[in-house]
Amino acid sequence: MSAATGTTPITHLEAVMGTVVGFTSPDPLPADGIAEAVRRLHEADRVFTTWDPTSPMSRLRAGQVTLDQLDAADAALIATVLDRCEVARGMTGGSFDPWSMPGGVDPTGLVKGWAASRARHALTDAGAANVMVNAGGDIAVSGRPAGGPWRVGIRHPAQPDAYAAVIEVTGAVATSGDYERPGQLIDPATGRTARVAASATVTGPDLDLVDALATGLAVGGAPVLAAIDRLAGYDGYLITDDGRHLATPGMRFVAP
């Protein structure tokens, strides 16, 4: 989260889900909203982490338990997330497919965005009209900062200290690539590590689906971009492995 001139200050930082989640607002954020948002983030981490073999999701994946045998509240969260995964699988034509992951169903590609979206709703419900929740580049916003819409830099895939573009965001944005943690993208068609995009960005109303669509776009490339173009409210921006920049017409690029 590089600082920039005139940037709205980050109000709260929370280390969770293997990343740092920042809440940013031009206004003071309500303490109860922050507390509930933080609680939801840690809850998502506890239920869904695949790093911990004893997490509810890990035990489900390993076939040690069925959904019915889990704590009812945890099971409800997992059922909700798997429903959203199914929606995302359909939207990407199978390029995002948690059911094809080695080791059993793995909704990781959607969970971070889903959790950040829930955190954003917690803040909004507590009265925060203008807020950005940034979970390691998965960003959900409401309202706006002082001086115009929320502006997000899309990191340049070849230059970590530079941006390829700046876009305006009114709902959510996520960017996927194979680079922060090489090997994290699996192509459902082959089960192997997938490489097609240097950077795949998706904007839209819901961060969980946006997150999954970005993963699907990174794996599926331009054909998925065409699919996103047909989804009302969603847009995509793809930087290919060989340096081409492709975007749907609705992506809101702005001058830096």
Add this chain to the structure above:
Amino acid sequence: MQRYQLVLGGTVAGIAGVLAFPTHSTKLVIPSARASATTSTSPTTSAAPASKSSAASSSSTKSTTTTAPASTTRSATSADEQFRYGDVEVKVTVTGSKITGVTIAALNETDGRSAEIDNYAVPQLEQQVISAGSVNINGVSGATFTSQAFVDAVANALQKLGIS
């Protein structure tokens, strides 16, 4: 899963920019295809490690220092590195042990839908690199590292040159 084809000429000409090579701190400058064709023109067919003589001719083409062994310009082309839609070969030029150029020697894409891809092209963004600190933003979204296929290809070419 449908596949597509990129127009090779447009693709290679469009590659201009700077790559950060994540395993080293060196920045790799990728000249455009036309520029590289005039700067480092050793016959790409020869295996580079054995081609001291052809390397000398390539450095003379460049008309920089020609004699000092430490600044001899050599180049090598990697083996094909597979990626999702085909394979890529990268040609790396070094002067002494410093990388002076990286170009795409071959890019083979399978199955074609180039027309549809071109509808989405935003070529003006290909020229754009916005340095952090010069821009007013509220957050950052993005992946960090260079394409792994590209990195693998560069590493392979460097290995052929005896630099790893």
